[in-house]
Amino acid sequence: MGKELDDAVKKHQEGTIINLSVTPNADENIFPSGFNKWRNSIEIKVKSPAKDQKANLEVIKVVSKYFN
Numbered sequence: 463m464g465k466e467l468d469d470a471v472k473k474h475q476e477g478t479i480i481n482l483s484v485t486p487n488a489d490e491n492i493f494p495s496g497f498n499k500w501r502n503s504i505e506i507k508v509k510s511p512a513k514d515q516k517a518n519l520e521v522i523k524v525v526s527k528y529f530n
Contacts, residue, residue, distance in 0.1 A: 469502040480525070482506050486517040491524045 470481045481503035485495070488507035496505040508524060510516040 466497050466499065466502070467504070470497070470504050480504060482521065482525075484508065484512075484517060484521055486510060486512040491520065493524045493528050 472479045472481075481501065483498045483501055483503040483505045485505065485507045488509055490507070491509055492507040494504045495507045497503070498505055506521060506524065508517050508520040510520040
């Protein structure tokens with residue numbers, strides 16, 4: 463993923479911005495699950511549905527766990 467990650471991860475004055483493409487309702491949580499070159503984003507799959515912020519909250523948990 464080398465150069466591609468440079469396009470998906472940017473430094474920001476308050477931290478880091480990571481461009482993500484989220485797939486909700488997956489069989490399992492997977493991060494990273496690939497790279498979307500059209501969107502310049504890292505792909506993530508989460509079990510939660512895209513309803514009532516459930517997928518968004520799970521994205522935060524999965525990414526936080528990945529980076530410890």
